[in-house]
Amino acid sequence: MAVKNVKVPNTEGFWDANASTYSMSNMTHAHEDSELIPIFETLDTMGQVYGMACIGPADGMREPISLLEHLHTKLPRELILNDISSEMLREARKNIVNTGWDKKISIITTVHNPIANVENLVSSIPCRNTTFCIGVYSADNMMDALKLYSENTDRLGCNFKLRTVIYNEKDHALEQIDEFEFNICEYMSVMDKISLLRITPNFYAFGVVTDKDFVSHYFDDKMLNSVLATIFKTHTVKTIKNVNNDKRYITNILKSNTTYGNNYVVTTLNNVLGNIKLNEQLLSLEKINMFFS
Numbered sequence: 001m002a003v004k005n006v007k008v009p010n011t012e013g014f015w016d017a018n019a020s021t022y023s024m025s026n027m028t029h030a031h032e033d034s035e036l037i038p039i040f041e042t043l044d045t046m047g048q049v050y051g052m053a054c055i056g057p058a059d060g061m062r063e064p065i066s067l068l069e070h071l072h073t074k075l076p077r078e079l080i081l082n083d084i085s086s087e088m089l090r091e092a093r094k095n096i097v098n099t100g101w102d103k104k105i106s107i108i109t110t111v112h113n114p115i116a117n118v119e120n121l122v123s124s125i126p127c128r129n130t131t132f133c134i135g136v137y138s139a140d141n142m143m144d145a146l147k148l149y150s151e152n153t154d155r156l157g158c159n160f161k162l163r164t165v166i167y168n169e170k171d172h173a174l175e176q177i178d179e180f181e182f183n184i185c186e187y188m189s190v191m192d193k194i195s196l197l198r199i200t201p202n203f204y205a206f207g208v209v210t211d212k213d214f215v216s217h218y219f220d221d222k223m224l225n226s227v228l229a230t231i232f233k234t235h236t237v238k239t240i241k242n243v244n245n246d247k248r249y250i251t252n253i254l255k256s257n258t259t260y261g262n263n264y265v266v267t268t269l270n271n272v273l274g275n276i277k278l279n280e281q282l283l284s285l286e287k288i289n290m291f292f293s
């Protein structure tokens, strides 16, 4: 029997290695406004926010810092930051201290672990009415994503594997059905193939993994909406697209079906969900729901 050697990408190592230069990368700030506008609008509809949790905050500049600046007079008393990368959490903590937010928030907890492996995340805020904000990249805009990656090979690597992922509704499972390799500098040569794969029945996402352990996924908005609705059963999912004409980004706002409890906001922005390894994606969402609903 042939044994295939499947290398598990070291995503923690990738993000650790990129932590000190993350803030100055052109990739970090591409399309920043369209990623934050729907979150600001959501915060504007809320009264006092009692707690906020940011899953995958990276350098912390967008979430929590931009969100705290926007909240202004409705600041949370609890802030939880969870990241797979201890170096990213170090950057986030440094930026929070440098901007003085550590003096304005009573409890700041950092949790270093992939969210799927976190067993207990105890919040000090009782009776939460949680709004989840989940921002991801769209599978309809692979061309622009690959172009940006071809300009950042020193960071991401050159050798890309691209896989097609479908959602098996019956078993509530994600399945990889196809994979091919290419050099990112030749991304134009795979665009026709990608267009064909995009119409696969039950398409959930395209996934890429590179020789530098960068993992990313690009989602079908309708399928992701239905997966989120399956997991976050006590919430209603609203999917927002094309903010500022940005076809790359999809924001999902999940509002609780009841109005009872203290306002709590959980963010996972700028494609954190996409950066999670495929085998941990559903479990990661289930954990986020379990900890904060």
Ligand SMILES: C[S@@+](CC[C@H](N)C(=O)[O-])C[C@H]1O[C@@H](n2cnc3c(N)ncnc32)[C@H](O)[C@@H]1O
Residues within 6 Å of the ligand: 011, 015, 055, 056, 057, 058, 059, 062, 063, 082, 083, 084, 085, 088, 113, 114, 115, 116, 268, 269, 270, 271, 272, 275, 276, 277, 280, 284
């Ligand atoms: C593209 S950055 C997003 C940064 C930030 N949310 C923003 O809006 O700028 C992805 C972040 O997700 C983190 N991450 C990746 N996989 C993770 C996992 N399984 N659990 C928690 N964090 C993860 C990475 O370390 C990195 O900080």
